Amino acid sequence: MIVIVLLVAALVFRLLGRSWQLSAARGLAVMLVVTASAHFVPAGVAFMPNHADMVAMVPPFVPFPALVVYLTGVLELAGAVGLVLERTRKAAGICLALLFVAMLPANIYATLAGQDVTPLWLRIPEQVVYIAIALWAALGSRR
Numbered sequence: 387m388i389v390i391v392l393l394v395a396a397l398v399f400r401l402l403g404r405s406w407q408l409s410a411a412r413g414l415a416v417m418l419v420v421t422a423s424a425h426f427v428p429a430g431v432a433f434m435p436n437h438a439d440m441v442a443m444v445p446p447f448v449p450f451p452a453l454v455v456y457l458t459g460v461l462e463l464a465g466a467v468g469l470v471l472e473r474t475r476k477a478a479g480i481c482l483a484l485l486f487v488a489m490l491p492a493n494i495y496a497t498l499a500g501q502d503v504t505p506l507w508l509r510i511p512e513q514v515v516y517i518a519i520a521l522w523a524a525l526g527s528r529r
Contacts, residue, residue, distance in 0.1 A: 389512055392417040392519075411469045411479070411523035414516065418466035418482075425459025443496040443503065461485055469523055479524025483517045 396413030400406060429438035437455060444451035465485065468478025490513055496503040504512070 388417060388421055389515070391420050392515075405526075407522055407526040410519045411475060411526070414482075414519045414523065415466040415469040417516075418462045418469075422459045422462035422466070425455050425462070442501060443492045445491055445495040448492075458485070458489060465520075469520075475526070476524045479520045479522070482520040483524070486513050486517045486520065489513075 392413045394413075395416035396406075396409045399409035399412045404412065424435040425437060425440055427434060427436040429436050437452070440455040440459075441451045444454055448454055461481075462485070465478050465482040468474040469482070471478075490510070493503065493509050493513070494506060497506045497509070503509070
């Protein structure tokens with residue numbers, strides 16, 4: 387479902403006359419704002435993933451899981467802003483690609499633990515798409 391947010395946002399930016407590369411970068415930024423919101427949603431909210439759901443995905447070897455969830459949410463929001471700004475797009479794209487790689491173990495752990503998350507056969511290709519777009523945005527940056 388979140389891939390749809392990315393695709394629709396990218397298409398809207400493309401229809402507004404932006405290049406495919408810039409449209410994809412901005413679409414990823416929109417998607418990140420949506421996904422980052424889950425990191426801060428109180429546990430009582432059931433219509434979307436919430437903070438407690440995200441904490442449950444953190445592998446046991448990661449210390450301070452609640453703090454890590456907040457931190458990754460902040461990093462996703464910072465990355466979204468970084469993708470939108472020309473001066474920071476290159477650094478944001480590279481850092482987001484690294485963040486997507488770093489967060490993949492949580493998705494693998496959640497799946498193997500039997501949690502109700504996106505299956506790995508879909509999630510891993512999604513992560514590859516996010517990494518590719520982040521790096522594409524970084525390569526297109528002038529700085």
